[in-house]
Amino acid sequence: MASVSIKVNGKDVSGEVEDRTLLVEFIRENLRLTGTHVGCDTSQCGACVVHMDGKAIKSCSILAAQANGSEITTIEGLANGSELHPMQTAFKENHGLQCGFCTPGMIMAATDMVRRYKESGRELDETAIREELEGNICRCTGYHNIVKSIQDAASKM
Amino acid sequence: MYETVYHRATSTDDAVAKMAEAEDAKFVSGGMTLIPTMKQRLAAPSDLIDLRHIDAMKGIAIDGKKVTIGAATTHAEVASSSELADLCPAICNLAGHIGDPHVRHMGTIGGSIANNDPAADYPAAMIGLGAEIMTTKRTLPAEDFFVGMFETALEDDEIITAVSFTAPDKAAYSKFPNPASRYAMAGVFVAMNGGDARVAVTGAGSDGVFRHTGMEDALSSNWSADAVSDAEVDEGDMLSDLHGDARYRANLVKVMAKRAVAAAG
Ligand SMILES: Cc1cc2nc3c(=O)[nH]c(=O)nc-3n(C[C@H](O)[C@H](O)[C@H](O)COP(=O)(O)OP(=O)(O)OC[C@H]3O[C@@H](n4cnc5c(N)ncnc54)[C@H](O)[C@@H]3O)c2cc1C
Ligand code: FES
Ligand code: FES
Numbered sequence: 456m457a458s459v460s461i462k463v464n465g466k467d468v469s470g471e472v473e474d475r476t477l478l479v480e481f482i483r484e485n486l487r488l489t490g491t492h493v494g495c496d497t498s499q500c501g502a503c504v505v506h507m508d509g510k511a512i513k514s515c516s517i518l519a520a521q522a523n524g525s526e527i528t529t530i531e532g533l534a535n536g537s538e539l540h541p542m543q544t545a546f547k548e549n550h551g552l553q554c555g556f557c558t559p560g561m562i563m564a565a566t567d568m569v570r571r572y573k574e575s576g577r578e579l580d581e582t583a584i585r586e587e588l589e590g591n592i593c594r595c596t597g598y599h600n601i602v603k604s605i606q607d608a609a610s611k612m
Numbered sequence: 613m614y615e616t617v618y619h620r621a622t623s624t625d626d627a628v629a630k631m632a633e634a635e636d637a638k639f640v641s642g643g644m645t646l647i648p649t650m651k652q653r654l655a656a657p658s659d660l661i662d663l664r665h666i667d668a669m670k671g672i673a674i675d676g677k678k679v680t681i682g683a684a685t686t687h688a689e690v691a692s693s694s695e696l697a698d699l700c701p702a703i704c705n706l707a708g709h710i711g712d713p714h715v716r717h718m719g720t721i722g723g724s725i726a727n728n729d730p731a732a733d734y735p736a737a738m739i740g741l742g743a744e745i746m747t748t749k750r751t752l753p754a755e756d757f758f759v760g761m762f763e764t765a766l767e768d769d770e771i772i773t774a775v776s777f778t779a780p781d782k783a784a785y786s787k788f789p790n791p792a793s794r795y796a797m798a799g800v801f802v803a804m805n806g807g808d809a810r811v812a813v814t815g816a817g818s819d820g821v822f823r824h825t826g827m828e829d830a831l832s833s834n835w836s837a838d839a840v841s842d843a844e845v846d847e848g849d850m851l852s853d854l855h856g857d858a859r860y861r862a863n864l865v866k867v868m869a870k871r872a873v874a875a876a877g
Pocket of ligand 1: 497498499638639640641642643644645646647648663683684709710711712715718719720721722723724726727729731732733734766770771772773793794795796
């Protein structure tokens, strides 16, 4: 068994888990934070994206033990109380979701991409957004409104 | 996933010692290949020895034209290094097109070359740049390091610590990604250094990454996309699978080589 201590959404949490436990299993089953989804078995869909030490990663492709000692932000950690994060608001206003299954991963990927582009002073245009969404699959929307949502939020973040 | 025991190494010596104690351990770095493989139950190491927290294996050092990249440096770090981009933009561009942003935040250059997937990108850069692979036991030229499909010269308890190369006069990488997996169906790295051209091909060869001396000769005397057209790419050496047959891949290699030469300028 592995002892795992992680700061999740600003709160220190710890637990004893089997060494083979995936981070996403720890988040969903131990912490009961079920906003982070599992959409595939092949590390391709991005429904499980969370931030580890500030960077977007696929929580289905890393063990909880590998994340020991890190800081994790999940979709539950974005809003400020009842006030949605600008990216969440943008998805809502631009109809950036239909069934919503991909949405937590999309939003975590989107906030990461806006941060990276802002930090390096590059312009996050539509082409860049589409390329950056390589690791996130949506079966419903056709991506168009997701791209629009991200563009909208990027101007407000 | 089968059961396993996780260990975090603090140094390469510590990692090697932990490897010696374990029954059937594997090193894990970014885990972007190994963890998915374990999830599919295609690998079942008794122990995992994590290299990701060994500081000595991280970072990019530049000394004149000599570049050294620590094995635990992520694809994202290589892609976004402005010092490296000034010297060898081709490798930054290559790293920035591996998988997707989330994979690039975890996956490492050491893990990629240790795995030697026949469709991985970095092996082409290592051969194209004439890189040296440094391990806990020795330093090997890239051409001796890559042995065949998923096969390298690495011993079980040997760790890649860094790779190093001299930045070429010009270089570029062009890949035709599989539309689903984004791995290369053909990827060609070209480099020109003091009149000597190098051409390394990944994704297409039936025995993994390889040098194409025909194209190298043609490009050494005439650095132009046209020079590549006359070179022969042997269909007999190509992979043939559901993504593309040998003839298609042989053609793709030429097209990617032309694009790479054009991009290198
Ligand atoms: C969705 C997805 C898309 C991808 N697309 C691409 C792509 O387009 N192109 C591409 O090239 N790759 C792609 N990859 C693979 C990715 O680049 C991996 O990061 C890389 O292949 C392995 O690096 P890692 O650090 O994650 O290694 P790990 O998975 O940790 O390890 C891989 C192997 O290398 C060994 N190993 C790791 N580090 C060392 C070391 N320092 N010394 C000795 N042995 C070591 C391990 O024991 C293991 O056998 C993709 C992966 C995913 C999940
Ligand atoms: S569940 Fe992680 S990528 Fe699909
Ligand atoms: S909204 Fe349904 S999968 Fe994206």
